[in-house]
Amino acid sequence: MKSSVIIFPGSNCDRDMDVALKKFGFKNQMVWHNDPEIPKSDLIVLPGGFSYGDYLRCGSIAAKSKIIKSVIDFANSGGLVIGICNGFQILIETGLLPGALLTNKYLKFICKNVFVKLNKDESKYFKNIKKNVLELHIAHNDGNYFCSKDEVKSLEDNNQIAVNYCGQNGEVTEQFNPNGSINNIAGIFNKNKNIIGMMPHPERMIDKCLSSNDGNFFFENLIQNLK
Amino acid sequence: MKVKVIVTLKDGVLDPQGKAIQQTLNGMSFSDIKQVRQGKYFDIEVNIEDEKKAKANVEEMCKKLLANLVIEDYKIL
Numbered sequence: 242m243k244s245s246v247i248i249f250p251g252s253n254c255d256r257d258m259d260v261a262l263k264k265f266g267f268k269n270q271m272v273w274h275n276d277p278e279i280p281k282s283d284l285i286v287l288p289g290g291f292s293y294g295d296y297l298r299c300g301s302i303a304a305k306s307k308i309i310k311s312v313i314d315f316a317n318s319g320g321l322v323i324g325i326c327n328g329f330q331i332l333i334e335t336g337l338l339p340g341a342l343l344t345n346k347y348l349k350f351i352c353k354n355v356f357v358k359l360n361k362d363e364s365k366y367f368k369n370i371k372k373n374v375l376e377l378h379i380a381h382n383d384g385n386y387f388c389s390k391d392e393v394k395s396l397e398d399n400n401q402i403a404v405n406y407c408g409q410n411g412e413v414t415e416q417f418n419p420n421g422s423i424n425n426i427a428g429i430f431n432k433n434k435n436i437i438g439m440m441p442h443p444e445r446m447i448d449k450c451l452s453s454n455d456g457n458f459f460f461e462n463l464i465q466n467l468k
Numbered sequence: 469m470k471v472k473v474i475v476t477l478k479d480g481v482l483d484p485q486g487k488a489i490q491q492t493l494n495g496m497s498f499s500d501i502k503q504v505r506q507g508k509y510f511d512i513e514v515n516i517e518d519e520k521k522a523k524a525n526v527e528e529m530c531k532k533l534l535a536n537l538v539i540e541d542y543k544i545l
Contacts, residue, residue: 298536305533334536341538348484387481387539421482 242267242467244284247312249274249303254289254325254444261444262286265460272308279311283467284321287312287328289380289442299342299383300330309335321365321467322436326381329428329438338429338438339396340388345381346421352380354453355419357427357441358407362400364434365466366459374411375455377441379419379427384440386422386429393423403437404428469517471526472545475535476507510534 244267248255255271262269262284272279274292279285293302303309309331316322316337324332332338345351356374361367388396396402404427405413418425420440428439446456477483483505490504512529516522523544530542 297533301533301536339538341536343482343539344484346482346484348488385482 242284242464243280243282244269244286245272245279245282246270246286246288247272247274247279247308248288249290249292249306249331251292251294252288252290252327254327254442257442257444258286258288258325261447261456261460264447265457265464267464274303274306274308276308277311279308279315282315282320284323284463285312285315287322287324287331288444289326289328292327292331295327295383298334300327300332300334303327303331304334313337316431316436319433319435323366324436324438325442325444326379326384326440329440330383332436332438337436338431339392340386340429342383342440343385343387343421344383345385345419350380350382351384351419353378353419355379355427355441356407356409356411356417357404357439358411358413360400360403360405360430364403364430364437366403366430366434366437366463368462368466370458370462372455372458374407374409375443375458376446376453377443377455378445378452379441381420381440384422384427385420386426386440388423396426396429399432401430401432401434402426403430404439404441469514469519469522471512471514471522473510473512473526473530473534474507474543474545475510475530475540476505476543478539478541481539507540508534
């Protein structure tokens with residue numbers, strides 16, 4: 242399985258993602274944002290960080306970079322695309338995913354472990370993961386997911402809500418909403434479920450010595466479902 | 469010519485920065501404030517002298533990059 246991680250000026254989770262993908266058997270390649278196209282891949286990852294210094298709006302400049310056309314073409318042809326944190330913001334700014342990510346409700350950069358509930362119904366990303374709730378890490382200033390009421394309904398109707406912030410036992414309540422996101426939304430799919438954007442970082446949770454290892458479930462399952 | 473653009477959050481979109489500014493102003497004894505909403509201002513110099521054409525050009529920029537129309541409105545001055 243071949244994967245590509247796109248590096249933008251200001252990306253800072255690209256190497257963590259590279260380590261995580263390789264640990265679970267992906268042949269990963271790093272792709273520079275100014276490259277004209279992406280080498281043949283089964284998966285493209287837009288990593289976390291502060292692409293282009295988060296100027297204008299988070300992800301907005303990266304969404305117009307040279308490489309993005311290839312990412313959009315790949316996604317539109319059904320290819321698997323993951324955007325984590327800043328990568329999620331970039332996917333939103335390209336229009337591949339709906340809605341917007343606003344500044345956190347209480348204006349704080351949030352850096353902590355959270356529990357998230359997985360929507361395991363349909364997508365290759367979570368199907369067959371044994372757990373329903375994972376402990377992952379978030380580190381962001383602009384992760385407050387926003388969209389209109391009609392759009393929320395459309396997300397629900399199409400089963401596009403991928404992950405929700407929750408308590409340890411899967412309680413999706415305001416108490417466990419770190420940033421003000423509508424309905425505790427931490428990540429969403431596109432309609433076809435080949436694109437996922439989410440604020441939590443699975444790649445930061447792959448080693449018990451450093452953090453925790455719930456991210457292993459995500460990557461293990463991902464490569465199994467791709468084979 | 470120069471074209472000026474203001475981008476603001478749409479009504480109903482949470483603006484925590486505006487709120488923090490308002491609270492600070494309140495703390496400075498500016499008590500008669502109903503609401504503060506903050507936004508962005510762009511001063512764009514284009515190589516087009518025809519005002520109508522210049523503004524149409526800037527409008528395209530607003531739609532494609534300067535504003536995120538999901539959450540923001542733009543105004544060309």
